[in-house]
Amino acid sequence: MIQLFHVSKIYPPNSRALVDITLEIDKGAFVFLTGPSGAGKTTFLKLLFREVEPSEGQILINGQNVSRLNRRGVARLRQAIGLVFQEFKLLPRLTAVENVALAAEVVGTSRRASYKKAYQLICELGLKTKYKAKPPTLSGGEQQRIAIARALINDPMLVLADEPTGNLDPEVADETMQLFLKIRDRGTTIIVASHDLELIKRYGSRIIYLREGCLADDLWRVTQEKAP
Amino acid sequence: MKGAKLGFVLRRVRGSLWELVWNHVLTSGTMAMTLFVFGVFMLLQGNLQLMLKGWGDQIQINAYLDKSLGAAEIPRLIDQVRGFPGVERVRYISQGQAWKEFQVTLGAQSGILEGLPRDVLPASLEIAVKPEFRDTPLVEELAGQIGKIQGINAVEYPQEWVDRLSLIVLAVQWTKWVLGGVLFMATFFIVGSTVRLAVLARKDEIEIMQLVGASEELIQAPFLLEGMIQGVLGGLVAVLCLWLLHLFIYQQAPALLGQMGLSARIQFLDLKSVGLILGLGCLLSATGSLFSLRRFIKTWHD
Numbered sequence: 001m002i003q004l005f006h007v008s009k010i011y012p013p014n015s016r017a018l019v020d021i022t023l024e025i026d027k028g029a030f031v032f033l034t035g036p037s038g039a040g041k042t043t044f045l046k047l048l049f050r051e052v053e054p055s056e057g058q059i060l061i062n063g064q065n066v067s068r069l070n071r072r073g074v075a076r077l078r079q080a081i082g083l084v085f086q087e088f089k090l091l092p093r094l095t096a097v098e099n100v101a102l103a104a105e106v107v108g109t110s111r112r113a114s115y116k117k118a119y120q121l122i123c124e125l126g127l128k129t130k131y132k133a134k135p136p137t138l139s140g141g142e143q144q145r146i147a148i149a150r151a152l153i154n155d156p157m158l159v160l161a162d163e164p165t166g167n168l169d170p171e172v173a174d175e176t177m178q179l180f181l182k183i184r185d186r187g188t189t190i191i192v193a194s195h196d197l198e199l200i201k202r203y204g205s206r207i208i209y210l211r212e213g214c215l216a217d218d219l220w221r222v223t224q225e226k227a228p
Numbered sequence: 229m230k231g232a233k234l235g236f237v238l239r240r241v242r243g244s245l246w247e248l249v250w251n252h253v254l255t256s257g258t259m260a261m262t263l264f265v266f267g268v269f270m271l272l273q274g275n276l277q278l279m280l281k282g283w284g285d286q287i288q289i290n291a292y293l294d295k296s297l298g299a300a301e302i303p304r305l306i307d308q309v310r311g312f313p314g315v316e317r318v319r320y321i322s323q324g325q326a327w328k329e330f331q332v333t334l335g336a337q338s339g340i341l342e343g344l345p346r347d348v349l350p351a352s353l354e355i356a357v358k359p360e361f362r363d364t365p366l367v368e369e370l371a372g373q374i375g376k377i378q379g380i381n382a383v384e385y386p387q388e389w390v391d392r393l394s395l396i397v398l399a400v401q402w403t404k405w406v407l408g409g410v411l412f413m414a415t416f417f418i419v420g421s422t423v424r425l426a427v428l429a430r431k432d433e434i435e436i437m438q439l440v441g442a443s444e445e446l447i448q449a450p451f452l453l454e455g456m457i458q459g460v461l462g463g464l465v466a467v468l469c470l471w472l473l474h475l476f477i478y479q480q481a482p483a484l485l486g487q488m489g490l491s492a493r494i495q496f497l498d499l500k501s502v503g504l505i506l507g508l509g510c511l512l513s514a515t516g517s518l519f520s521l522r523r524f525i526k527t528w529h530d
Contacts, residue, residue: 049439071443071444072443075441075442075443075444076441077441078438078439078440078441079440079441080441081441083439083440089432089435089436089439091432091433091436102436102437102440103440103441105232105233105236106233106236106437106440106441106442106443106446107440107441107442108230108232108233109232110231110232110235111232111235111236111239150440154440154441
């Protein structure tokens with residue numbers, strides 16, 4: 001599903017974020033991307049949703065070279081990807097349901113259908129009573145669940161999460177990972193960038209380890225995927 | 229754009245108009261001021277042209293006839309003059325009639341004519357020129373052709389008037405576009421600045437919309453629509469102010485206008501001109517918004 005061929009990314013003037021990465025990620029995989037700060041984890045994710053373009057190499061998602069996409073193509077690609085960030089990126093003046101529905105509305109779903117689906121997702125994620133709350137009144141874990149609901153509303157083929165548990169306490173981080181597993185079980189590919197080794201040990205079925213922009217390790221292992 | 233997306237854009241526009249109301253008032257106000265100044269010149273030009281048309285009706289060529297010309301030859305001469313394409317009508321003034329008219333013109337001082345022979349003034353033709361021939365070179369050419377007719381001694385026409393009137397119209401037209409151009413440029417950048425403020429206020433929203441796959445058109449459409457609304461509102465305010473100004477001049481200063489012989493001629497802008505003001509406002513504001521937004525998004529990405 002995702003193929004990277006000799007991908008490098010150099011930020012001007014000469015900062016090497018990623019160096020000659022070649023790998024494949026199958027549909028429905030649950031992948032952890034890890035490594036120390038500055039290893040290139042965020043750049044790796046940004047390349048996948050075409051926030052940045054590779055300096056060298058090719059990235060294919062479902063056989064489509066993302067570097068060759070025009071602006072409309074990039075918009076379409078992003079409609080098929082759910083993004084989750086450490087800082088949640090929710091709009092404080094909108095309610096939880098409005099934040100989630102926004103992602104569906106921009107792709108042309110009717111208002112009624114967007115709100116209905118947003119409400120269903122919020123309920124599924126256990127925030128039924130908070131659907132009208134605005135983000136500043138929600139806890140970090142609740143905000144992250146709203147952000148995950150937003151990432152899921154367009155039924156994405158791929159979810160990219162950049163340090164999704166970075167601002168959460170361990171218990172809530174566990175809950176969040178459980179959510180990702182549930183999503184993966186629906187057939188969605190999940191790539192999580194994290195440096196939380198405890199979490200990676202517990203949930204990672206494939207761990208891609210980056211160091212100074214290079215692929216240092218690519219581990220496949222059988223893990224206990226359900227929460228203890 | 230699909231119905232759902234159109235609804236989304238309209239809701240965003242409504243939300244923005246409400247949330248950033250003072251921002252929009254400022255832009256519309258600036259637009260109104262610019263269009264008002266431009267409109268004042270349009271009003272001035274329109275009324276001046278109306279005035280010039282009235283004066284233009286008085287523009288005529290006087291052709292003085294040879295004294296030896298027999299009465300039988302005059303109809304032929306008149307027909308010959310009427311044959312020119314620029315001639316609207318011809319009026320024959322006999323020597324006697326010219327004398328009488330001159331006496332009337334002199335009024336109380338007509339006594340000075342005593343002792344002079346009654347045929348001292350030549351018979352003449354008063355030739356009215358068609359409106360489309362009232363430009364300086366055309367009047368000049370027509371007068372030259374008439375002057376060459378046998379039996380016509382001299383030709384006279386108010387060259388200075390024609391020149392001056394044409395110059396006034398030209399000056400007003402140029403002032404309107406030069407001043408309008410400067411004001412439009414200034415307004416364009418003011419609109420751009422207010423749009424940048426609006427974009428900054430919604431930077432997070434735009435960023436999130438981009439991340440979830442909103443097309444560029446969908447991101448830009450609300451700003452474009454807001455710009456158009458601001459422009460039309462500014463235009464409407466400008467037209468209203470122009471109407472009030474027109475009313476003030478028409479009603480409050482009749483004496484002054486009367487002295488200038490203008491009271492009956494002051495007219496408001498026609499529908500075409502009102503449309504031009506609204507259209508300019510809409511276009512200026514929309515392009516200002518789009519230009520600024522594109523530059524802002526480009527800088528942001530770079």
